[in-house]
Amino acid sequence: MAGLLPVEEALARVLDGASPLPEEWIPVGDCDGRVLTRDLLASRSQPPDDMSAMDGYALRASDLPGRLTVIGEAAAGRAFGGEVGTGQAVRIFTGAPIPPGADAVIMQEDTARDGDAVIIDRTARPGQFIRRRGLDFTAGVSVLPAGTVMNPRSLALAAAMNHASVPVHRRPRVAILSTGDELVEPGTAPGPNQIVSSNALAIAAMARRAGADVTHLGIAPDRLDATLARVRLARSEGHDILVTSGGASVGEYDLMRDVIRHEGGELGFWKIAMRPGKPLMMADLGETRLLGLPGNPVASFVCAMLFLEPLIARLAGRAVDGPATEAAILGSDVPANDLRADHLRARLTTSADGLVATPFPVQDSSMIRVLAEADALILRPPHAPAARAGEPCRVVRLPR
Numbered sequence: 001m002a003g004l005l006p007v008e009e010a011l012a013r014v015l016d017g018a019s020p021l022p023e024e025w026i027p028v029g030d031c032d033g034r035v036l037t038r039d040l041l042a043s044r045s046q047p048p049d050d051m052s053a054m055d056g057y058a059l060r061a062s063d064l065p066g067r068l069t070v071i072g073e074a075a076a077g078r079a080f081g082g083e084v085g086t087g088q089a090v091r092i093f094t095g096a097p098i099p100p101g102a103d104a105v106i107m108q109e110d111t112a113r114d115g116d117a118v119i120i121d122r123t124a125r126p127g128q129f130i131r132r133r134g135l136d137f138t139a140g141v142s143v144l145p146a147g148t149v150m151n152p153r154s155l156a157l158a159a160a161m162n163h164a165s166v167p168v169h170r171r172p173r174v175a176i177l178s179t180g181d182e183l184v185e186p187g188t189a190p191g192p193n194q195i196v197s198s199n200a201l202a203i204a205a206m207a208r209r210a211g212a213d214v215t216h217l218g219i220a221p222d223r224l225d226a227t228l229a230r231v232r233l234a235r236s237e238g239h240d241i242l243v244t245s246g247g248a249s250v251g252e253y254d255l256m257r258d259v260i261r262h263e264g265g266e267l268g269f270w271k272i273a274m275r276p277g278k279p280l281m282m283a284d285l286g287e288t289r290l291l292g293l294p295g296n297p298v299a300s301f302v303c304a305m306l307f308l309e310p311l312i313a314r315l316a317g318r319a320v321d322g323p324a325t326e327a328a329i330l331g332s333d334v335p336a337n338d339l340r341a342d343h344l345r346a347r348l349t350t351s352a353d354g355l356v357a358t359p360f361p362v363q364d365s366s367m368i369r370v371l372a373e374a375d376a377l378i379l380r381p382p383h384a385p386a387a388r389a390g391e392p393c394r395v396v397r398l399p400r
């Protein structure tokens, strides 16, 4: 099994030359998960004026304690027109501008009203319950730098800074093609020897979570012309990534290498030192980067997790960190590994010693149920020696 490319080298090639996609402007409400292409400046200060933080009375702290004359009212969005003088107070509500002359707010719970007067038998600190102009942000300051991955909180901040639309990297466009004479779509009545296609749906869901727009190209039978037609469609529609599933191995109906050759693409690699997922391939077909995933469902999933998600992240402008690994201890013995980095489907439990990862006894890469029931992948590096239950290991949690 010479010539298997190490996983790290394969990932480097998948990412090689892939850079964040061009800018587009989108409504601020739609930018969750998108990455800013430019700094966002505050176009106003927040709050725009000194504001009350409480419902109560605006007054001069030096007048307290005392009986003050209430000369008017200020509410959010509606300022009091005059000025507060000695011995005077303005009825004020949360978010209302502090009238000139006042230097403190006292909560209404600490007051007693008597007609036009308010009686306050305590003192106030100057500035009490006043939010100063620009407390949150100041006009002209760069608050959200280019490269920020937007989330519901930063989205709210961009909106509050009065950006109706924001500049972000375009979403990667991913087309997904399943190949195989045996495949039928879910919900049809499979004939003898047929298999319900599931890989494309898993890959699409992962790609969407990673921030891509997804096009389904359906199922191509194991014929070069039919497969080529769909690949050309994906290219002509300007997809950044074409993911194929199946046809990656060495069988007589495994067409993907022929497809790449017919399209004038150069095979970036084929076959990597990984289990599951050995026959992964990559090629550039013009502007479209092709990831040819193996057909075995677990292999296609793990390859999508390790290679497609980082590629989408890179194109979307996000940092590519690789899957976060955690320390755990083995829940059962594992045999020595060969030259392929292994990814054992495992359940996670917690014990007094910490996280315990127990591999499923059967690790066949066709087993979708085991994949669905697993919590994590135990990472077994190439040539890792046999290990006993209780020994340390590294795991990657599977997305929930």
Ligand SMILES: Nc1nc2c(c(=O)[nH]1)N[C@H]1C(S)=C(S)[C@@H](COP(=O)(O)OP(=O)(O)OC[C@H]3O[C@@H](n4cnc5c(N)ncnc54)[C@H](O)[C@@H]3O)O[C@H]1N2
Pocket (backbone or CB within 6 Å): 178, 179, 180, 182, 183, 195, 196, 197, 198, 199, 200, 245, 246, 247, 248, 249, 250, 251, 254, 276, 277, 278, 279, 293, 294, 295, 296, 297, 299, 365, 366
């Ligand atoms: N002589 C060799 N045979 C195989 C090798 C090898 O190195 N030498 N590698 C094995 C490995 S590892 C894998 S993984 C598979 C990959 O094969 P293909 O990419 O060519 O995939 P297919 O043959 O088309 O399908 C394999 C298996 O997966 C099922 N499948 C395919 N597509 C889907 C789908 N969309 N949804 C659900 N299931 C799917 C398909 O029915 C097959 O059962 O090759 C090994 N062989």
Ligand code: MOO
Pocket (backbone or CB within 6 Å): 274, 275, 276, 277, 278, 279, 294, 296, 298, 299, 365, 366
């Ligand atoms: O990639 Mo294959 O699934 O290792 O069997």
